[in-house]
Amino acid sequence: MSSTQGTYFAIVPRGLADLLARELMAIDATQLVERPFGVQFSGSLEVGYRACLWSRVASRVLLQLYRFDAPDADEFYAQALACDWETHVDPAGTLACEFTGSHPTIVNTHFGALRLKDAVCDRLRRVSGRRPEVALSRPAVRLSAHAQGRSVTLWLDLAGEALHRRGYRRDATIAPLRENLAAGMLLRARWPEAAARDAEFLDPMCGSGTLVIEAALIAAHRAPALLRDYFGFLGWRQHDAALWQRLRAEARCAVLPQIRSTIRGSDIDADALSHAQANAARAEVAHWVHFEQRPIASVQPMSPRAGLICTNPPYGERLGDAAEAEALYAELGRALREHFAGWDAALLSATPQTSHALRLRSYRVHKLWNGPIPCRLLRIDLGAPGAEDARARRLEPLALSSGAAMLANRLQKNRRQLERQAQRAAVSCYRLYDADMPEYAFAIDRYVEADSGAVHLQVQEYAPPRTIDPQAARRRRQEALAVLPRELQVPADRIHLRVRRRRRGGTPLRDPESASEGAGRAVRARARAYEAVGADVEAERGVSQRRFIVQEAGLRFRVDLDEHFDSGLFLDQRLTRARIRDGARGARFLNLFCYTASASVYAAAGGARSSVSVDLSPPNLRWAAENFRLNGLGTAAHHLVRADCREWLAEAAGGYLPAEQAPPFDLIFLDPPTFSNSRRMRGVLDVQRDHPALIFASVQLLSAQGLLLFSTNAQRFRLDPAVPSRCTVTDISQRTLPFDFKRNPHIHRCFEIRKQP
Numbered sequence: 063m064s065s066t067q068g069t070y071f072a073i074v075p076r077g078l079a080d081l082l083a084r085e086l087m088a089i090d091a092t093q094l095v096e097r098p099f100g101v102q103f104s105g106s107l108e109v110g111y112r113a114c115l116w117s118r119v120a121s122r123v124l125l126q127l128y129r130f131d132a133p134d135a136d137e138f139y140a141q142a143l144a145c146d147w148e149t150h151v152d153p154a155g156t157l158a159c160e161f162t163g164s165h166p167t168i169v170n171t172h173f174g175a176l177r178l179k180d181a182v183c184d185r186l187r188r189v190s191g192r193r194p195e196v197a198l199s200r201p202a203v204r205l206s207a208h209a210q211g212r213s214v215t216l217w218l219d220l221a222g223e224a225l226h227r228r229g230y231r232r233d234a235t236i237a238p239l240r241e242n243l244a245a246g247m248l249l250r251a252r253w254p255e256a257a258a259r260d261a262e263f264l265d266p267m268c269g270s271g272t273l274v275i276e277a278a279l280i281a282a283h284r285a286p287a288l289l290r291d292y293f294g295f296l297g298w299r300q301h302d303a304a305l306w307q308r309l310r311a312e313a314r315c316a317v318l319p320q321i322r323s324t325i326r327g328s329d330i331d332a333d334a335l336s337h338a339q340a341n342a343a344r345a346e347v348a349h350w351v352h353f354e355q356r357p358i359a360s361v362q363p364m365s366p367r368a369g370l371i372c373t374n375p376p377y378g379e380r381l382g383d384a385a386e387a388e389a390l391y392a393e394l395g396r397a398l399r400e401h402f403a404g405w406d407a408a409l410l411s412a413t414p415q416t417s418h419a420l421r422l423r424s425y426r427v428h429k430l431w432n433g434p435i436p437c438r439l440l441r442i443d444l445g446a447p448g449a450e451d452a453r454a455r456r457l458e459p460l461a462l463s464s465g466a467a468m469l470a471n472r473l474q475k476n477r478r479q480l481e482r483q484a485q486r487a488a489v490s491c492y493r494l495y496d497a498d499m500p501e502y503a504f505a506i507d508r509y510v511e512a513d514s515g516a517v518h519l520q521v522q523e524y525a526p527p528r529t530i531d532p533q534a535a536r537r538r539r540q541e542a543l544a545v546l547p548r549e550l551q552v553p554a555d556r557i558h559l560r561v562r563r564r565r566r567g568g569t570p571l572r573d574p575e576s577a578s579e580g581a582g583r584a585v586r587a588r589a590r591a592y593e594a595v596g597a598d599v600e601a602e603r604g605v606s607q608r609r610f611i612v613q614e615a616g617l618r619f620r621v622d623l624d625e626h627f628d629s630g631l632f633l634d635q636r637l638t639r640a641r642i643r644d645g646a647r648g649a650r651f652l653n654l655f656c657y658t659a660s661a662s663v664y665a666a667a668g669g670a671r672s673s674v675s676v677d678l679s680p681p682n683l684r685w686a687a688e689n690f691r692l693n694g695l696g697t698a699a700h701h702l703v704r705a706d707c708r709e710w711l712a713e714a715a716g717g718y719l720p721a722e723q724a725p726p727f728d729l730i731f732l733d734p735p736t737f738s739n740s741r742r743m744r745g746v747l748d749v750q751r752d753h754p755a756l757i758f759a760s761v762q763l764l765s766a767q768g769l770l771l772f773s774t775n776a777q778r779f780r781l782d783p784a785v786p787s788r789c790t791v792t793d794i795s796q797r798t799l800p801f802d803f804k805r806n807p808h809i810h811r812c813f814e815i816r817k818q819p
Contacts, residue, residue: 066106066107067104067106068104068105068106068107068110068126069102069103069104069126070103070104070110070113070123070124070125070126071100071101071102071103071124071217072100072101072103072113072121072122072124073099073100073120073121073122073124074099074100074101074119074120074121074242075119075121075243075246075430076098076099076430076431077246077428077429077430077431078119078242078243078430079096079097079098079099079100079101080096080485081119081246081249081250081515082100082101082119083096083101083485083488084490084510084515085113085116085117085118085120086103086109086113086117087488087490087512087613087616088116088512088513088515089105089109089112089113090109090112090613090616090618091103091104091105091109091113091616092104092488092615092616093488094488096485100120107300107302107305108305108309110123110125110220110295111220111295111302111305111306111309112309113220114220114221114225114287114295115285115286115287115288115309115310115313116286116287116313117225117286117287118242118245118249118276118279118280118286119242119243119245119246119249120225120242121221121224121225121226121242122219122220122221122224123220123225124206124217124219125217125220126215126216126217127145127150127205127216127217127218128141128142128145128215128216129213129214129215129216130213130214131213131214132165132212132214133166133167133212134166134167134168135167135168135173135174138165138168138174138178138181138207138214139177139180139181141214142177142178142181142182142207142216143181143185145181145185145216146185147185147186148185148186148189148190148299149299149300150203150218150298150299150300151182151186151202151203151298151299152194152202152203152297152299153186153187153191153192153193154192154194155194155195155201155202155203156194156195156197156201156202157179157182157183157194157195157196157197157201157203157205158196158197158198158201158203158204158205159175159176159178159179159182159204159205159206159207160204160205160206160207161173161174161175161177161178161206161207161208161209162206162207162208162209163208163209164209164210164211165209165211165212165214166211166212168209174207174209178205178207178216179196182194182205199223200222200223201294202296202297202298203218203294203297203298204218204219204222204223204294205217205218205219206218218294218295218298219294220293220294221293222292222293222294222296223292223294225286226240226241226242226243227241228241228286228287228289228290228345229287229290229291229344230275230289230341230342230344230345230346231272232340232341232344238269238270239269239272239273239374239410240272240432240433241272241275241276241286242286243430244272244276245276245279245280245286246430247273247374247408247410247430247439248273248276248277248280248408249280249515250428250439250441251370251372251406251408251439251441252370252406252516252517252551252553253280253370253372254280254515254516255514255516255553255556256323256369256370256406257277257280257321257323258516259553259555260322260323260367261323261367261368261369261370262323262324262325262326262364262367262368262369262370263323263324263325263326263369263370263371264326264327264328264361264363264369264370264372265277265326265327265328265371265372265373265374266327266328266329266356266358266361266371266373266394266397267328267358267373267375267376267394268329268334268335268338268353268373269329269331269334269337269338269374270334270337270338270341271327271337271338271339271341271342271353272341273327273372273373274326274327274342274353275338275341275342275345275347275351277372278321278325278342278345278347278350279345279347281318281321281323281325282317282318282321282347282350283316283317283318284313284316284317284347285313285316288310288313288314288317289344289346321350323369324352324364324365325351325352326351326353326354327351327352327353328353328354328355328356328361329353329356330355330356330357330358331355332355335353335354335355338353339353358390358393358397359393359396359397361397361401362401363401363402363405368404368406368445369406370405370406370407370408371398371402371405371406371407371408371409372407372408373394373408373409373410374409374410374432375387375390375391375394375409375410375411375416376390387413387416388416388419389419391411391416391417392419392420394409394420395419395420395421395422396421398420398422398442398444399421399422402444403445404444404445405444405445406441406442406444407422407440407441407444408439408440409439409440409442410430410432410437410438410439410440411437411438411440412432412435412437412438417438417440420440422440422442422444423442424441424442425441425442425443425548426441426551427439427440427441428441441551443548463541465499465501465502465538465541466541466542466544466545468499469499469502469541470545470548470549472495473494473495473545473546473550474549476495476498477494477549480492480494480802483802484802487801488615489614489636489800489802490509490510490512490612490613490614491507491508491510491612491614491621491631492507492508492633492800492801493505493506493507493508493633493634494506494507494508494550494802496803496805497524498805501538502538502541502542503523503524503526504521504522504523504524504542505521505524506519506520506521506522506546507519507520507522507633508550509612509621509623509629510612510613511610511611511612512610512612512613512618513610516556516610517550517551517556518552518556518557518558518610519546519550519552519556519557519558520558520560520623520629521542521543521546521557521558521559521560522559523539523559523560543559558623558624609621609622611692612631614631614636614639615636615639615640615643615664616667617663617664617667618689618692618693619631619658619660619663619689620685620688620689628657630657630658630660630685631658631660633800633803634775634799634803634809635661635773635798635810637797637798637799637800638661638731638771638773638798638812639660639664640664641771641794642661642664642668642729642731642771643664643665643667643668644668645668645729645769646665646666646668646669646729647668647669647670648669648670648671648728649670649671649728649729650670650671650672650673650674650726650727650728650729650765651665651666651670651672651673651674651727651728651729651731652674652675652676652727652729652730652731652760652763653665653673653674653675653730653731654676654707654710654711654733654734654756654760655677655707655732655733656675656676656677656682656686657677658682658685658686658689659675659677659683659685659686659690659702660689661731662675662690662700663689663690663693663695665729666690666693666695667693667695670729671699672699672700672701672722673699673700674701674703674722674723675700675701675702675703676703676704676705676707676710677702677705677707678704678705678706678707679704680704683702683704687702701722701723707734707756708747708752708755708756708759711756711759711760711763712759714759714763715759715762715763725762725763725764725765726763726764726765726766726768727763727764727765727768728764728765728767728768728769729768729769729771730760730763730768730769730770730771731771731773732756732760732770732771732772732773733772733773733774734747734749734752734753734756735747735749736749736774736775736776737749749776749779750778750779750780753772753779753781753782753785754784754785757770757785757789757815758788758789760772761789761815761816761817764816764817766817768816768817769814769816770814770816771812771815772813772815773810773811773812773813774810775809775810775811776811777808779811781793781811781813788818789816789817789818790816790817790818791813791814791815792813792814792815793811793812793813795807795810795811795812795813797812798810798812
């Protein structure tokens with residue numbers, strides 16, 4: 063089972079499914095389908111184990127065992143009896159069964175669970191002469207039947223019991239917050255990003271300390287289930303103990319040795335604080351957190367650095383009455399206004415009355431459920447003019463110019479539309495804005511770190527024409543940089559700005575610049591013709607130079623949003639890479655002008671027998687090798703070749719290449735730069751002029767049924783008539799256009815080219 067793909071369903075508190083999907087993408091889950099109460103996904107057993115170990119928001123992780131059609135209870139029993147339970151359940155162990163969903167005849171879930179238990183026990187007694195005992199608490203194996211009409215799916219509960227039971231909380235206050243909901247609040251409030259910059263954390267009504275402890279676990283990169291001694295797969299007959307021990311060992315090694323953030327909790331209730339300290343000790347974070355008895359009115363920051371307040375005040379639902387809750391919220395609002403200027407706050411509220419009592423305006427509201435209670439997570443920016451934080455650069459609503467207000471509205475509209483499409487497509491990195499308003503000429507790409515979920519924006523400003531007043535262009539840039547953190551909830555130090563402008567004497571490009579692969583390579587190859595804006599932009603953008611890992615279609619790639627003109631993963635080619643993976647099984651693959659070899663990684667992941675990736679730049683090839691390593695793909699059969707592609711094609715035609723590089727190839731990807739006069743290469747490359755020669759030379763290397771994918775980002779590109787006269791050509795440009803580039807249908811051209819019969 064450990065090496066085969068399985069179908070899983072992870073259950074999550076309502077309102078947190080998108081966060082769960084993000085976590086699952088980070089552990090290489092594939093085929094994600096988001097539901098209101100969970101996420102269905104595919105992956106190996108390792109992915110299932112990692113979900114149990116690392117998910118901070120999941121409640122349970124279920125592995126699909128069987129699926130069948132059962133119109134009535136007798137057929138349900140018969141179908142379940144036919145399943146080979148001896149491969150899953152030890153007759154000498156213990157068992158628990160559950161039944162959920164809606165079935166046409168099994169309307170009593172307890173009856174459905176009994177019929178499943180009877181089928182499993184009868185099967186095992188028939189096969190082995192023994193049957194497992196029923197244990198409702200911590201059984202060796204917990205099975206669940208879920209009905210959707212006549213269709214019934216049988217699941218193995220890998221968690222065994224709810225994953226919010228981390229193992230540290232035995233003592234709790236009257237109305238405790240579940241650990242996974244607390245983690246969801248912190249993820250919504252972007253605590254991982256704040257912790258990465260050593261921000262302070264405070265829960266001024268901490269109760270038994272759940273939010274404080276979860277904040278420490280996140281800051282320390284501690285797997286939330288690392289302390290658990292029970293999982294539902296430990297008694298499963300197909301449990302891979304060696305794999306599980308390896309994953310636990312990796313998780314222990316991933317824990318940071320120290321936390322720089324100050325993480326605090328306070329409460330007026332001394333008994334609650336005693337519970338909190340005991341819980342922190344069991345969670346092994348007592349040395350990282352601090353609790354103190356203090357009324358709300360006296361809480362203050364410990365350092366001048368801005369931080370995050372996250373708390374779950376009483377709602378007037380379980381504790382006290384509504385009037386007391388409103389008074390408490392009013393007191394909390396006063397404390398935040400008086401002492402925490404520049405901070406962010408995330409507060410859980412169940413009623414509009416308590417929210418209004420805060421007298422604070424929330425810029426984002428998330429719907430959550432604390433058990434059966436519908437709640438709203440209010441996210442509040444406590445920033446103030448003059449604060450020594452990046453948020454001081456944000457514009458207050460009344461200070462927005464009419465143009466900046468329109469930009470803000472457009473960003474919000476794009477975000478709403480594209481976020482839904484990205485979730486459906488399980489895409490975490492996509493283009494959010496592409497000069498939708500000509501006066502704000504930016505391309506804005508959204509990238510998410512695979513390991514932490516931190517969101518980054520790469521903002522590329524198209525250089526304004528000389529007819530535009532430089533001061534006006536600078537003002538619009540400042541407005542955009544002020545609008546982005548507030549409208550997209552991305553900290554200023556995660557916004558990476560590049561302005562591309564021509565130096566005097568630079569050879570002009572044949573097409574306007576874009577962040578796409580072909581045009582991007584043109585800029586990279588001709589770096590002398592461009593420069594990044596100097597200290598003025600560095601002061602505005604607040605960027606820390608960073609490299610990090612992102613995930614696309616279950617694969618991992620390093621991107622660099624600071625030191626290079628291009629990120630290393632060109633988003634407009636997402637569907638083209640997918641076509642390569644789909645057609646790569648058993649093929650020999652050639653990638654010309656490979657850059658970071660993302661297409662080659664896709665081909666290898668798709669089962670390519672071998673690949674050759676050619677590029678002239680040594681840094682690009684080192685980057686490509688790292689991408690292969692990140693995906694556990696060796697380079698024994700996947701060769702990275704440093705060469706001028708035109709010279710390499712000539713050597714291939716002459717039969718001068720080593721055997722591992724020699725044609726024929728079954729699949730070739732040709733994506734040359736728009737224009738290049740790199741000092742490393744001979745002569746000048748102009749894709750409009752040179753593409754027929756490149757295509758014909760590549761086609762000669764194809765096997766009889768082979769396929770060449772030719773792509774270019776040249777904006778004024780026209781396919782030379784000589785190509786279709788000698789080859790079979792299909793224009794697939796529209797079919798390779800991702801949803802986030804529909805606004806710019808000319809971002810690239812892509813063609814399938816084959817030898818003529």
